[in-house]
Amino acid sequence: MSYVRLAEATEKIGAPVHRVAIPRIEKGEQGVTLPELIALGVALEADWSKWLDRATAGVDIPGARSDRAVLRMLIAEVEEKLETQRHNLFQAEEGAKRLNMPERYRERLIDEARRYRGLIESLQVARDRYLEDLRGMEDDA
Structure with a gap:
């Protein structure tokens, strides 16, 4: 999927991610909010929850159940x-x-x-x- 189409899809979902931001997010040069992460995952029909698990592995999250x-x-x-x-x-x-x-x-x-x-x-x-x-x-x- 092109960056333009992906950006359009995230806009339809309600958490727009600009087409220029997408490759920077992919390279780790730009952060992403949780709504943007979910919108990208939904638009790509990917399991975004696993992305979140991998991103937070080993991180002590305040308020998380021990x-x-x-x-x-x-x-x-x-x-x-x-x-x-x-x-x-x-x-x-x-x-x-x-x-x-x-x-x-x-x-x-x-x-x-x-x-x-x-x-x-x-x-x-x-x-x-x-x-x-x-x-x-x-x-x-």
Whole structure:
């Protein structure tokens, strides 16, 4: 695509990049704003998000979530899911023991309890892995 056509395409997108600026941006002689970067990527039908990833690799961006923060968030989500599944397990087990119901429903509750135990085990494994990763990051700091 010519620089003229690319400049026209970015103008239609709403973040015009002048035709003279395009080769200078390509050579790294001129900076580009985020809206211009996105407009260029869209006009070129390119994955501009990867451009942004490459451009910011290794750069400490204020306000960006740290790996530790992400792990803490994941641990909290897993803990919440664990609490829900433990509650479900309790209901299934106690329902099968205490409620007067046809045998086929009691068997369903027993099957559900088995599934809940499996979910709980897999969630515990995930939580333990996240905790181990978090401890490793804190040891490295």
